[in-house]
Amino acid sequence: MDKLSTQRLPPLKRNWWLKHRFFKLYMLREATVLPLVFFTLCLLAGMVALLQGADSWQGWIVFMGSPIVLLLNLLALAASLFHAATFFVLFPRVMPIRIAGHSLPDQAIVAGQWAGVVAVALLFFWLFGRA
Amino acid sequence: MMDKLAMNKPSMGKNSTQHKQAFDEPLWWGLFSAGGVCFAVFLPAVILFIAVLLPLGLLPAEALSYERASTLLFSVPGFLFVGAVVCLPLFHAAHRLRHGMFDISVGNDALNKKLMYGGAALLSIVALGLVVAGMLG
Known part of the structure; x- marks a missing residue:
């Protein structure tokens, strides 16, 4: 389906989904892919590091241990479990x-x-x- | 009869382009579903072990040493691992981002579609290419 519905319906405001718990949960579920993308980019960087050699690989592990990266990846772990609960x-x-x-x-x-x-x-x- | 045909023509033309556009959607939804299953079933363990336990030093020292990680990743199972853990979830993410951007009226869908699926395809090729490069090197 092409997204032509805006041509037929009055445009929604950007915050329409904040008005109901169901839609907030829907948006939260949509947002689970944001930390997933972050983790995927980390993983790709790790693959490049692995290709470069032992020193780069160790450097990547140190990078993965930095507090912000670790925190975002913990968020990705939580997101993957929330996604699983909604997807299953x-x-x-x-x-x-x-x-x-x-x-x-x-x-x-x-x-x-x-x-x-x-x-x-x-x-x-x-x-x-x-x- | 001719009048009717002529009248129908523009709308038929419109319909046929809509059919054309709908052609690829089953592919995106299929990749979304497959990626969703991978995201749900594989990613919790992958993130836990690689992004949490490994950097915290909670795995045995040799578990993901440079040698062992290289052997595991640069192999046929490693190639399949990347397909299931990187490529399919990327298309799942692309699909959700595209629809999410539509929901909050960011950008226009025709362009977002190209950017999201194009980005997922590009990163997938890079990821699989890295595995192949490692297998050859």
Whole structure:
């Protein structure tokens, strides 16, 4: 859909979404990608550093430990979990799963996706967590 | 009959351009969904380990040493990792930023669309190119 609706409807004010909790949450969810983009740019810088050599790699780790970068990435972690919480409940609505004629309860699908998050975290622990 | 055709023509022409524009939207929504799944399932662990535990020194010293990180990243699994953790989430972010900018009336959508998806595509190519460069080097 092209965004031509402004031609038919009176233009909204920029702060329209501040007037209702539902729309504020919607905007917060949209904003979860801002710290995500920050983290992605950090990751790209890390990949460049890794390509450059051992010293650059160590320098990148120090950079990642600076308070503001760490704080923004903690925000990205929180944003990813908030995004997950809002995204997982959409799945059963978009794609209900039926097994042997019975539809799987929504909670089961949501729980299955959280199990995926935990599984990935365990994989990372297996890769990086052991001495 | 001819009058009717002539009358319909402009509106038909308009419709056909709208169809043309709608052509790419399923692709952007598809990438948005795929990126959303990756953002939700992979990113919490990735951010926790790489951006929090690593810089805080809470991982074993050799876990992401220069040698180990290079071996892990510059490989076929590393290439897939970048696709799932960098490229798809970038298109998810581009989509949300584009729609978010429309919601708060920033810029115009035709340009935002090109900038956002173009930016996501460019950074994706850079990211995958870095992995390939590391594999060759």
